[in-house]
Amino acid sequence: MRILIKDIVNKESESAELMGWVSVRRDHGKIIFIDLRDRSGAAQVVFTPADKKVYDLAQQLRSEWAIAIKGKINRRPKGMENPKLETGEFEILAEELIVLAQSEELPFDLDSEIALETFLDWQPLVLRTEKNRNIFRIQAEIVWAFREFLKNKGFTEIQIPKIVAQATEGGANVFKLDYFERSAYLAQSPQFYKQIMVGVFERVFTVGNVYRAEEHSTTRHLNEYTSLDFETGFINNHADIMTLENEMLIYIVNHLSKNCAKEFEFFGLKSPKISEAIPSLKLVDAQKILKEKYGIDCLGEPDLDPQGERKICEYAKENFDSDFIFITHYPAEKRPFYTHPDPAEPSLTRSFDLLFRGVEISTGGQRIHNYSMLVESIEKRGLNPENFSFYLQAFKYGMPPEGGAGIGLERLTQKFLNLENIREATLFPRDLHRIDILLSSIKNEKIKNE
Amino acid sequence: MRILIKDIVNKESESAELMGWVSVRRDHGKIIFIDLRDRSGAAQVVFTPADKKVYDLAQQLRSEWAIAIKGKINRRPKGMENPKLETGEFEILAEELIVLAQSEELPFDLDSEIALETFLDWQPLVLRTEKNRNIFRIQAEIVWAFREFLKNKGFTEIQIPKIVAQATEGGANVFKLDYFERSAYLAQSPQFYKQIMVGVFERVFTVGNVYRAEEHSTTRHLNEYTSLDFETGFINNHADIMTLENEMLIYIVNHLSKNCAKEFEFFGLKSPKISEAIPSLKLVDAQKILKEKYGIDCLGEPDLDPQGERKICEYAKENFDSDFIFITHYPAEKRPFYTHPDPAEPSLTRSFDLLFRGVEISTGGQRIHNYSMLVESIEKRGLNPENFSFYLQAFKYGMPPEGGAGIGLERLTQKFLNLENIREATLFPRDLHRIDILLSSIKNEKIKNE
DSSP states (O other), X not given: OBOOGGGGGGOTTOEEEEEEEEEEEEEETTEEEEEEEETTEEEEXXXXXXXXXXXXXXXXXXXTOEEEEEEEEEEXXXXXXXXXXXXXXXXXXXXXXXXXXXXXXXXXXXTSOOOHHHHXXXXXXXXXXXXXXXXXHHHHHHHHHHHHHHHHTTOEEOOOOSEESSOSSOSSOOOEEEETTEEEEXXXXXXXXXXXXXXXXXXXXXXXXXXXXXOOOOTTOOSEEEEEEEEEESOSSHHHHHXXXXXXXXXXXXXXXXXXXXXXXXXXXXXOOOOSSOOEEEHHHHHHHHHHHHXXXXXXXXXXXXXXXXXXXXXXXXXXXOSEEEEEOOBGGGSOTTBOEETTEEEEESEEEEEETTEEEEEEEEEOOOHHHHHHHHHHTTOOGGGGHHHHHHHXXXXXXXEEEEEEHHHHXXXXXXXXXXXXXXXXXXXXXXXXXXXXXXXXXXXXXX | OBOOGGGGGGOTTOEEEEEEEEEEEEEETTEEEEEEEETTEEEEEEEOTTSHHHHHXXXXXXXXXXXXXXXXXXXXXXXXXXXXXXXTTEEEEEEEEEXXXXXXXXXXXXXXXXXXXXXXXXXXXXXXXXXXHHHHHHHHHHHHHXXXXXXXXXXXXXXXXXXXXXXXXXXXXXXXXXXXXXXXXXXXXXXXXXXXXXXXXXXXXXXXXXXXXXXXXXTTOOSEEEEEEEEEESOSXXXXXXXXXXXXXXXXXXXXXXXXXXXXHXXXXXXXOOOSXXXXXXXXXXXXXXXXXXXXXXXXXXXXXXXXXXXXXXXXXHHHOOSEEEEXXXXXXXXXXXXXXXXXXXXXXXXXXXXXXXXXXXXXXEEOOOHHHXXXXXXXXXXXXGGXXXXXXXXHBOOOSEEEEEEEHHHHHHHHTTOSSGGXXXXXXXXXXXXXXXXXXXXXOOOOOX
16 A cells, blocks of 8 residues: 655654655665655655665666655664655665656756756656646645635636637737637637626636737747636625735735745745735826836826836835735726726726736726626727627626626746746746747647547 | 625614615515525515605616615514525515616516527526526536545646647547647647646646537537546556546535535435446446347447447446446547557557446546557557657656546536536537527627727
């Protein structure tokens, strides 16, 4: 019966079976040591020449071989403990060894600094490193906390399609698809469906892939990413959504502190600073600050550019000791048709972006819930309301004031860990140049019916 | 401060604010009654002519109007209780009324039997009915339990892309996509990525959309559906996966019994029968039974047809009192290249389907983990291993024996609730004829850059 490596600390002097990967083999004179790794941790395994057959086999072991061993768990001799390992006071004296899978020689040292292009080319291998396991374990816990927070608040999870008949957010950045004899598109967001579902469950959330056919290649853009989306009815305005998102982020940060302390420690990081009330600035006020404090003249622009986002985050850090800042009241012209105008100044909207450590990680706001107003807003964009008839049903038959937000999971992960490139926080990133391997090297296989 | 409708039972004689939708309005002489619905339940609200302004407004209320009211929570007069409502011993005497959104007159009675085509055309409205809210609340809890079970077992959740460069499962049933100047495809399953991630985390799961460009239109097929996928390393064979899936289904059923008793009751249903050891038959033995007991001659066929699946489920019910049955050892020729052959009879595989109430809801098995064997299996299908080089990395560098399964969420929901058509268990089903509305009625909007 296999036990997990982390549990050997409770089994001194017992015999045990372990399985995992060889991280490294060291030969010290007659003794062979390996570091064995499984999903729970790592431990030292010792092979002595006492049993020649096992010993000879152990001599063949190389990094990344998958093995099973049986042996006795011993306390390490005094002075030989490894404080870096949680199991470092113990080791396993191997008595049996089974090779489950050999590995070819590694193409490079997994302990070295690995360049981004190398990481991308070799993900199936490089993702096995401690750094990468930590990144994606943290990512999994972010998603877990997101859902748990919302479920506790009475939100219902929904599963929704990504194949759509129209571009959700408008714009040209949609991937086109052959759908039988017609065209369809990949959804830019779950926006329409989560809004429709407010009419059903009041409060909904969904986690799923979204698609942007953007041709730029930056450290913060992907063509396919994971969006954490929620939407809720019976709100007063966008401030309710901001409050909810603020609470959610506190919940996520607390969850990570509790469940991923080790992983953060690996990066030498502490949890980000997040206040009970994340500071908030109207776009125009942010622009005034950028001009006055940083000499950046962007007044009248409908959005902040990347430099503006970085600087206003610096400002938030200096003045509010906050890693986060909300920017609100973006002009209607630059927001999708469903964005609720600000009644006090209808050219602006009840919308917000949430910036975190220099980058926008979330967009949200109040939506137009009034049917006629929504139809009018569609028409104003030169779009045909008939093409939105399905979506519009939800509003024709009584939709309360509602709003919501979407959070980019990879960006949030990236910023939590201060990673330079969003691709480091993405399992198998898709971009202009790459679907797993460089697109230039892919020969599409003729698709055959088997 | 708004309270939820279900909480009025604890607030007798108090004043409260409630929000929700008018399900129905009834005028009894001078008194107006409405049934008010929110995400927590429903309750009766009473308007009397005492306050003429509120009363006059209440007279305008119609089904699906979204409203906010303030009023006093009273115990209903003796004999006037409604045992069908959880709040049925109470009612709210309205003192204030705010209309948040009006509704157009409903196109049909939401309480009537609604035909499938009508449901599909009018989902944003019809999903609001109790029946549909129950279906999708149960679906949300299935997903919750699936993840919770696996997390407790040491599985890590992964988020993976759906845009792929090759058809995952082989076959012609892939949707093709314009990916910048190239072609890409929509993933038929997360198979490759979950296998790769076994090398990283040992145990992984993922919930996401998968795509099948199948041209048939049946009660159990969709072109986009939600797959609940898991994969785990260090197994002995496919039986370990079956055991795990068995435990998972027990966990899901127990979770539903605890959390969705009301919802199942609505359908007049109890939880399905699920044993500690779901019965299992080899395909060939199932075929023998079909021939002997039901006169269905399918010996030598590589799979069961829909009739065979129904009959073998009848057999499982009669002989093992089980709603579930595993069929194992499908021929290699009809399984994807990564399926592990049965060493005892290499033309067969260590694979299984899980049937539930007449339909296959899950497919799984042990995979080939040996690199050379996997390359050989790819070549045997006439495919080029070079095109799988990224995936193959995971196996080149030490992959232990591993396996997993995928479960169709919509089918599982459908079968739990004995729904006739899978579309009834799907939010916004995509098929040959429909993306929200009938494809024949969609005019693709010219996509413009805004």
